[in-house]
Amino acid sequence: MVEKKRIGILTGGGDCPGLNAAIRGAAKGAVQRGYEVIGIHSGWKGFLDRDDELLDSARTSGIIDRGGTILGTSRVSPLAVENGTKFVFERFEELRLEGLVVLGGEGTLTVSGIMFDKGLPLVGIPKTIDNDVKDTDYSIGFQTAVQIATDALDRLRSTAESHHRIMLLEVMGRDTGWIATYAGLAAGADAILIPEIPVDKTKLEWLCYTVHERNRKGRRYSIVVVAEGTKLEGRSITREECDTSSEKRPLFGGVGELVGEAIQKSTGLETRVSTLGYIQRGGTPVAYDRNLATAFGAKAAELIANKKFGMMTALKGNTIRAVPLKNVATGKKTVDMKLYRVAERFFGLGGEI
Numbered sequence: 001m002v003e004k005k006r007i008g009i010l011t012g013g014g015d016c017p018g019l020n021a022a023i024r025g026a027a028k029g030a031v032q033r034g035y036e037v038i039g040i041h042s043g044w045k046g047f048l049d050r051d052d053e054l055l056d057s058a059r060t061s062g063i064i065d066r067g068g069t070i071l072g073t074s075r076v077s078p079l080a081v082e083n084g085t086k087f088v089f090e091r092f093e094e095l096r097l098e099g100l101v102v103l104g105g106e107g108t109l110t111v112s113g114i115m116f117d118k119g120l121p122l123v124g125i126p127k128t129i130d131n132d133v134k135d136t137d138y139s140i141g142f143q144t145a146v147q148i149a150t151d152a153l154d155r156l157r158s159t160a161e162s163h164h165r166i167m168l169l170e171v172m173g174r175d176t177g178w179i180a181t182y183a184g185l186a187a188g189a190d191a192i193l194i195p196e197i198p199v200d201k202t203k204l205e206w207l208c209y210t211v212h213e214r215n216r217k218g219r220r221y222s223i224v225v226v227a228e229g230t231k232l233e234g235r236s237i238t239r240e241e242c243d244t245s246s247e248k249r250p251l252f253g254g255v256g257e258l259v260g261e262a263i264q265k266s267t268g269l270e271t272r273v274s275t276l277g278y279i280q281r282g283g284t285p286v287a288y289d290r291n292l293a294t295a296f297g298a299k300a301a302e303l304i305a306n307k308k309f310g311m312m313t314a315l316k317g318n319t320i321r322a323v324p325l326k327n328v329a330t331g332k333k334t335v336d337m338k339l340y341r342v343a344e345r346f347f348g349l350g351g352e353i
């Protein structure tokens, strides 16, 4: 019997809504081209642990609307494990894979670029609610996170209005403020604080003054969005992550509380802080993310079939493209300042109070 040709799929790094839609898109595209599809469990770790499964049509049906990833994920990098690269190549051979689809954020895709340079035939798909992967307009999961954060802000507005309070919402975004900017703009927030623009003493004073002025002029509530990675007087607010599987990295969180305290102390206005946390990363993907993920998955299968390895699927305007994976390692995609300035113009930090 002739054995079918095979490809593998893995999801690495933090999860996000839309991963399953992408797995489904890539698997369907590959099956149509005569491949069998192997799902590697828990990111790169699945290669090291020989933990994988056959993704047949039944397994990838009915998952387009499911949050998380049916394959599981981890932050394990084969480059950080002794003989990790060797294990990956060995298992890749054993599984008879012809190519690998890696769904990841900046970290996982950077590792993938290095693995490609070492000879592993792979293609990448960008996913992260933070939307900070370079060379693509959007990454899978971002639009869902923006919608969840916008819904939260809408809810905070009604209670802020009733109590004449200042409401702060801390959202994710370690290095970039994409969620804060898009959700803040969509919900008509009065201030948006992002990692790209550190908050120094003067800026904090100006924020407090503006909130106070709004109140004095009869606008008796204000809504402020803060991205978790926003630097306050030169420092990021973090605590140590307990990660058993890979390198430790700081966990962001708490900047909202500090900014809230500063506002209340300075203005004397009742201020409340909410942190959205992992709620913005879980659950059902919005239609946009399902469609982007499906298109990215299909494109990844096409790239593998055409042996166009070392590439990443990307959205440029309205077009799905393939870009060199190595571009991801050149840094993070920061917020479009033109858009941020539009949001800011509606607020006292840059415009009218």
Ligand code: F6P
Pocket (backbone or CB within 6 Å): 014, 015, 128, 129, 130, 172, 173, 174, 228, 251, 252, 281
């Ligand atoms: O998915 C990106 C992100 O949500 C960041 O904004 C956040 O700091 C980080 O992941 C936290 O995720 P984890 O606790 O899984 O490392």
